Amino acid sequence: MKRYYRIGEVASRTGCSPESIRHYEKLGLLAPPQRGEQGYRFYDQAALERIGFIRHGRSLGLDLHSIQELLALSDTPDTDCTAADDIASRHLEHLEERIAALQALAGELRQVVHQCRGGKAANCQIIQTLYDHQPTCTERGCGEVTA
Amino acid sequence: MKRYYRIGEVASRTGCSPESIRHYEKLGLLAPPQRGEQGYRFYDQAALERIGFIRHGRSLGLDLHSIQELLALSDTPDTDCTAADDIASRHLEHLEERIAALQALAGELRQVVHQCRGGKAANCQIIQTLYDHQPTCTERGCGEVTA
DNA sequence: CCTAAACCCTGTAATCGTTACAGGGTCAAG
DNA sequence: CTTGACCCTGTAACGATTACAGGGTTTAGG
Numbered sequence: 001m002k003r004y005y006r007i008g009e010v011a012s013r014t015g016c017s018p019e020s021i022r023h024y025e026k027l028g029l030l031a032p033p034q035r036g037e038q039g040y041r042f043y044d045q046a047a048l049e050r051i052g053f054i055r056h057g058r059s060l061g062l063d064l065h066s067i068q069e070l071l072a073l074s075d076t077p078d079t080d081c082t083a084a085d086d087i088a089s090r091h092l093e094h095l096e097e098r099i100a101a102l103q104a105l106a107g108e109l110r111q112v113v114h115q116c117r118g119g120k121a122a123n124c125q126i127i128q129t130l131y132d133h134q135p136t137c138t139e140r141g142c143g144e145v146t147a
Numbered sequence: 148m149k150r151y152y153r154i155g156e157v158a159s160r161t162g163c164s165p166e167s168i169r170h171y172e173k174l175g176l177l178a179p180p181q182r183g184e185q186g187y188r189f190y191d192q193a194a195l196e197r198i199g200f201i202r203h204g205r206s207l208g209l210d211l212h213s214i215q216e217l218l219a220l221s222d223t224p225d226t227d228c229t230a231a232d233d234i235a236s237r238h239l240e241h242l243e244e245r246i247a248a249l250q251a252l253a254g255e256l257r258q259v260v261h262q263c264r265g266g267k268a269a270n271c272q273i274i275q276t277l278y279d280h281q282p283t284c285t286e287r288g289c290g291e292v293t294a
Numbered sequence: 295c296c297t298a299a300a301c302c303c304t305g306t307a308a309t310c311g312t313t314a315c316a317g318g319g320t321c322a323a324g
Numbered sequence: 325c326t327t328g329a330c331c332c333t334g335t336a337a338c339g340a341t342t343a344c345a346g347g348g349t350t351t352a353g354g
Contacts, residue, residue: 008330018331019313038320040331053277061252064311070274077269084273088260095253099246105208106242113235122224126231127217130200155301165302166342185349187302211340 004034004042014051021051029054029068062091151181151189161198168198176201176215209238 007018014021024030030050033041043051050071057067066087073084115125154165161168169188171177177197180188190198197218204214213234220231262272 006331017312020311022333023312036331038331039333040320049278056277056279058311060256061249070277073268073271074274074278077267079268081263081266081268081271081274084268084271085261085263088256088273092253092256092260095249095256099249099253102208102242102246102249106239106246109207109235109239109242113239114232116228116232119228120224121220121226121228121231124220124228124231126235127221127228130203130217131196131221132203153302164341167340169304170341183302185302186304187349205340 002044004044005048007041007043010043010048010051013048014055016051016055024051024054024064027064027068029064029071060091061095062087066091149191151191152195154188154190157190157195157198160195161202163198163202171198171201171211174211174215176211176218207238208242209234213238 005013007021010016010021011018021030025032030047033043033047036042053071053074054064054067057070058064062070069087070084073079073081112126112129116123116127121127152160154168157163157168158165168177172179177194180190180194183189200218200221201211201214204217205211209217216234217231220226220228259273259276263270263274268274
């Protein structure tokens with residue numbers, strides 16, 4: 001006796017909004033579920049776990065494409081899973097670079113913060129610093145840290 | 148004898164693509180520049196510095212909205228510049244939160260990486276971990292760290 | 295002089311993941 | 325029988341940037 005859940009209940013159980021669930025389906029991360037007579041989606045326990053998988057991956061910062069690759073591996077249990085390790089390692093590397101970049105930014109920012117207590121904009125050290133361009137890197141396409 | 152630059156030269160001097168420059172203009176960060184007879188944009192030195200300002204701000208991770216506020220302050224030199232300090236402090240705080248979140252993620256990821264050397268996907272520790280959902284936070288809208 | 299490359303213009307759509315609509319249907323409790 | 329809580333689809337928004345399409349201009353070389 002399988003239990004079935006409508007999308008709203010899945011949402012509250014997984015912490016994943018109905019919109020996202022439909023979105024994952026559209027992207028092919030989730031197979032189209034069964035539908036009730038009125039067209040309502042019905043999910044079983046396996047689908048719940050798959051959504052949990054996606055959610056956990058997202059909470060680790062993985063992008064949906066990587067998660068899709070991991071799910072594909074999981075769907076073919078006989079495959080060599082080195083690819084999974086590659087994805088995770090690559091992401092970890094990526095995270096570490098991101099962290100280093102953000103720390104550099106924070107350091108640079110700490111040097112200017114609280115430099116202009118109560119002054120006028122004309123003398124503001126923060127604004128001055130921004131005009132003095134020795135940006136960390138002037139190369140095209142460099143330094144746009146998503147933060 | 149003012150020198151004028153076409154958008155492409157501004158781009159190579161500032162490290163900011165022509166598309167971005169036009170984008171900043173559309174958003175109101177840059178005043179519409181003079182135009183030549185064929186409609187080409189022509190920029191003077193002040194515009195170059197303003198773009199450098201924006202670029203430096205972006206390289207620090209500030210969003211365009213904050214940069215616009217800073218530019219507005221800079222444009223009214225008599226204003227009190229506490230607001231600039233607020234923007235910078237707020238952003239620094241934001242960065243530090245981001246860093247902490249990413250470090251938590253990296254830590255979690257380091258625990259699973261290299262756990263499945265050469266195995267089959269069915270036993271892969273990484274995939275298993277993703278199915279075992281104790282996501283850091285199951286609250287709706289929590290844990291979506293942009294990374 | 296002519297042509298090809300390199301530049302400029304505008305406007306629109308893509309990226310990523312999520313959210314927020316609009317406009318409509320279904321169902322249960324009051 | 326109406327209100328509210330669901331569900332459906334499709335589209336647009338967010339932020340910043342890039343990539344087109346479709347057209348015009350300048351510049352350098354042959």
